[in-house]
Amino acid sequence: MKTLSRLLMICAVLSAGILGLHLLGSDAYAAEGTSHWRPIYDVIMRWINFGIIVFVVYKYARKPIMNFLRGQKDKVAGEIEQLETRRDEMVAKIDQTQKDIQESDMRFEKLKERIIRQGERKKTEIIESAQSRGKAMIKDAKRRVDTHFLQAKNTFRSELIDKAIEMALEKLPGQITPEDNEQFTRDFIDGASAK
Numbered sequence: 001m002k003t004l005s006r007l008l009m010i011c012a013v014l015s016a017g018i019l020g021l022h023l024l025g026s027d028a029y030a031a032e033g034t035s036h037w038r039p040i041y042d043v044i045m046r047w048i049n050f051g052i053i054v055f056v057v058y059k060y061a062r063k064p065i066m067n068f069l070r071g072q073k074d075k076v077a078g079e080i081e082q083l084e085t086r087r088d089e090m091v092a093k094i095d096q097t098q099k100d101i102q103e104s105d106m107r108f109e110k111l112k113e114r115i116i117r118q119g120e121r122k123k124t125e126i127i128e129s130a131q132s133r134g135k136a137m138i139k140d141a142k143r144r145v146d147t148h149f150l151q152a153k154n155t156f157r158s159e160l161i162d163k164a165i166e167m168a169l170e171k172l173p174g175q176i177t178p179e180d181n182e183q184f185t186r187d188f189i190d191g192a193s194a195k
Helices: 002-024 038-175 178-194
Strands: none
Touching: 002 038
């Protein structure tokens, strides 16, 4: 500790002396007629000053500077680590999003296939229903046509019979003789007694 105090004292005195020489200017320590050695002296003094500054900085400012640089290094390393962590999180989110998109595409394809199948099934049901209704309508139409035809036939037959009776009533009274009347009566009685 004593040597350190001594060394500090020597450095301080030297630094103060050199600083004093520089502050007083060149007139205080320069003599006339010594101009040939002056440039060499100035260069040597600059190197000595530089050496003293380097020594002082190395001896007393090295630890704080190194601590500062280590702190900056740790700070930058921490920021880099945080950025890497955020990057990893973002990559994980991107991967999850891509996975979700793929799952969504698969669900969409399944949904699309299911809707197409349901549409095809519904289309088949509608076609079958329409065909069965069409067959029923055709049967109904045939039945109605047959009914109308039968009614028309019966109407035509009854009108034909009525017309034939009417014609017979007009023509027969003049053509039936009393013998024919007797023959009809006998035929009627024979037919009734046979029952």
